[in-house]
Amino acid sequence: MMDIYEKYVGLVFDNRYRVERIVGIGGMAVVFKATDLLMRRTVAIKILKDEISADEQAVQRFKHEYQAVAMLAHENIVEIHDASVRHNIKYIVMEYVEGITLKNYMQHREVLNLREIISYTTQILRALDHAHKKGIVHRDIKPQNIMLLKNGVIKVMDFGIAKIPNAETVTMTDKAIGTVYYISPEQVSGSPTDARSDLYALGVMMYEMATGSLPFSAETPVSTALMHVNETATSAREVNPAIPAGLEQIISRAMEKDPDARYQSAEEMLNHLLKLRENPKIIFKENKASKKKQQKNAASAAKPKHKTSHSMFPIIMGVTLAFLVVAGVSGYFVLDRLFLNSSMNAYEEVRIPDFVGSAYTEELAQWFDHSEYHTPPVITYVYSETVEKGKIMEQDPLAEEKRKVLPGKQECEMQLTVSQGPRTIELADYSVRDYREVESELRRLGLTVKVENVASEVYTVGYVIRTEPEAGTVLREDELVTIYVSNGSDTVNVSVPDFKELSEARALITLMENDLTVGEVTYVKNWRTAGTVFEQSIDPWQQVAKYSEIDFTVSGGPSYAGDGKSIPTEEDMKWKPAEPVTPEPEPEPEPEPSWEDTSGTDDTWQDDNWSDDSGTDDSSGGEDTAIEEEDEFEWDNWWDWIRP
Numbered sequence: 018m019m020d021i022y023e024k025y026v027g028l029v030f031d032n033r034y035r036v037e038r039i040v041g042i043g044g045m046a047v048v049f050k051a052t053d054l055l056m057r058r059t060v061a062i063k064i065l066k067d068e069i070s071a072d073e074q075a076v077q078r079f080k081h082e083y084q085a086v087a088m089l090a091h092e093n094i095v096e097i098h099d100a101s102v103r104h105n106i107k108y109i110v111m112e113y114v115e116g117i118t119l120k121n122y123m124q125h126r127e128v129l130n131l132r133e134i135i136s137y138t139t140q141i142l143r144a145l146d147h148a149h150k151k152g153i154v155h156r157d158i159k160p161q162n163i164m165l166l167k168n169g170v171i172k173v174m175d176f177g178i179a180k181i182p183n184a185e186t187v188t189m190t191d192k193a194i195g196t197v198y199y200i201s202p203e204q205v206s207g208s209p210t211d212a213r214s215d216l217y218a219l220g221v222m223m224y225e226m227a228t229g230s231l232p233f234s235a236e237t238p239v240s241t242a243l244m245h246v247n248e249t250a251t252s253a254r255e256v257n258p259a260i261p262a263g264l265e266q267i268i269s270r271a272m273e274k275d276p277d278a279r280y281q282s283a284e285e286m287l288n289h290l291l292k293l294r295e296n297p298k299i300i301f302k303e304n305k306a307s308k309k310k311q312q313k314n315a316a317s318a319a320k321p322k323h324k325t326s327h328s329m330f331p332i333i334m335g336v337t338l339a340f341l342v343v344a345g346v347s348g349y350f351v352l353d354r355l356f357l358n359s360s361m362n363a364y365e366e367v368r369i370p371d372f373v374g375s376a377y378t379e380e381l382a383q384w385f386d387h388s389e390y391h392t393p394p395v396i397t398y399v400y401s402e403t404v405e406k407g408k409i410m411e412q413d414p415l416a417e418e419k420r421k422v423l424p425g426k427q428e429c430e431m432q433l434t435v436s437q438g439p440r441t442i443e444l445a446d447y448s449v450r451d452y453r454e455v456e457s458e459l460r461r462l463g464l465t466v467k468v469e470n471v472a473s474e475v476y477t478v479g480y481v482i483r484t485e486p487e488a489g490t491v492l493r494e495d496e497l498v499t500i501y502v503s504n505g506s507d508t509v510n511v512s513v514p515d516f517k518e519l520s521e522a523r524a525l526i527t528l529m530e531n532d533l534t535v536g537e538v539t540y541v542k543n544w545r546t547a548g549t550v551f552e553q554s555i556d557p558w559q560q561v562a563k564y565s566e567i568d569f570t571v572s573g574g575p576s577y578a579g580d581g582k583s584i585p586t587e588e589d590m591k592w593k594p595a596e597p598v599t600p601e602p603e604p605e606p607e608p609e610p611s612w613e614d615t616s617g618t619d620d621t622w623q624d625d626n627w628s629d630d631s632g633t634d635d636s637s638g639g640e641d642t643a644i645e646e647e648d649e650f651e652w653d654n655w656w657d658w659i660r661p
């Protein structure tokens with residue numbers, strides 16, 4: 018299979034991306050390790066397979082992936098640099114990450130420990146939260162689409178079937194609907210999907226990480242998909258009793274079949290996961306939607322089933338006993354009310370109002386102060402991207418619950434969680450500080466950070482020159498801050514090689530090897546083979562500053578008729594006979610001087626005998642430097658350093 022795609026190795030796309038080797042083959046595309054000759058960095062190129070590049074739907078999905086990720090900028094999402102879908106070869110250039118898929122890691126570990134589960138899931142949730150707030154739903158969350166780097170960082174990738182706001186919907190096929198082992202019930206039934214579908218898939222992943230097995234698996238994909246709709250998974254703690262109850266609660270809630278009973282946002286699920294990290298013994302209060310559903314199921318199960326009895330005696334005895342119980346209970350309350358005058362009569366039953374969604378105002382605070390049944394509530398303020406500032410997000414006890422209180426002596430205590438609105442950060446002036454300290458501080462504040470190295474003769478290497486946005490800008494959580502860091506002076510001189518008669522591709526590689534960059538490339542009609550460099554803006558062996566730009570004049574072939582910027586076509590490369598050239602007459606020789614040179618010196622040696630006898634041999638200079646292949650991955654100790 019790989020041999021088919023080896024033809025791309027060594028090619029240079031758009032005079033910029035040199036393909037190095039194959040790193041993975043998927044259903045639609047092949048991924049190569051490549052070098053960005055312009056930016057001098059390693060990248061990954063995802064090339065659409067030849068056999069499906071003519072499929073309009075496949076191309077649309079390919080475009081969809083680029084459009085989705087282009088809207089995102091997050092440390093836990095694979096970054097896309099460039100894309101091209103205009104020509105026969107369609108490709109996406111993305112961030113190159115060294116690691117393995119989470120699926121491969123899970124297969125070798127079988128069951129992950131609590132720290133690993135929390136660490137990996139937390140990072141995935143932060144990526145999903147960022148995407149969801151941009152209106153993007155991934156719709157294919159699975160361990161195969163999660164990359165695990167050597168330092169434990171998680172990268173979410175493959176947004177090919179993502180739901181993008183204000184974009185044409187990608188047609189869902191059997192291959193593009195999502196993987197059946199992680200698919201949400203609403204995706205199976207063809208119902209509308211939203212962010213909660215991603216949370217369901219993540220819940221299935223957590224189940225697999227905690228137990229080493231999938232919650233639903235059947236002989237056929239269709240049967241497996243239907244299990245997500247109709248079957249109830251075995252409790253995670255029943256499969257693995259070692260996992261804490263709080264983790265099982267999070268998994269169960271994320272995997273609720275009714276989207277309204279699940280976590281309503283990645284942020285909400287993340288908050289529970291962080292609480293579990295702080296206290297592994299925590300027990301979460303059952304959410305209202307799930308509780309109502311269980312009560313409904315219990316009521317349905319409690320309905321009497323009509324069965325034929327072989328004897329009337331059990332029925333008569335049951336009715337008799339029921340009558341006696343009812344009579345006894347009724348008698349108790351009658352006696353209690355009439356004769357005993359129990360203090361129970363002084364209690365009042367309070368039905369808890371629904372405060373969620375209401376604003377916590379001064380009027381509401383006064384209502385609690387004057388309430389006969391409620392004490393002033395305990396208020397907890399939290400930041401929220403989704404709930405308006407001042408609105409109540411959660412309450413305890415839940416709405417519609419009942420509490421017995423003794424007016425004047427006992428009151429119902431309420432705990433309310435109130436939104437502070439989105440968290441905002443005013444960017445400080447971080448110039449002339451070590452970039453590692455600045456990066457760490459910005460990440461602690463909840464910002465996304467990108468580091469760019471630039472040359473500077475003023476700032477010390479590793480120190481911050483400036484930030485973008487600039488100091489004083491008010492940002493929201495997860496917004497991108499670019500740190501520009503000094504990598505020292507850029508005045509080191511290098512020698513310019515001779516690029517003449519080299520192919521354009523070879524010239525670009527030679528530029529990179531000599532710490533130079535390509536400037537303007539101009540194509541002209543010329544008798545040389547198309548793509549051959551025959552002029553350069555700086556003469557060979559000149560000393561110039563490192564990373565200086567070199568302009569090239571390249572032959573477009575004998576039939577080239579382009580504008581000087583367009584790449585020569587096959588037609589341009591065809592040879593055409595040149596027009597005959599009439600040679601110019603040779604100039605007549607000058608007459609010899611009549612006088613003799615009696616000085617005794619003879620300068621003819623300068624032309625005949627000049628040579629460099631230094632003995633220097635530069636023949637080795639053109640040899641390519643051998644690049645060692647990367648060591649093969651060793652599984653024996655891999656998780657010793659990957660484990661959080």
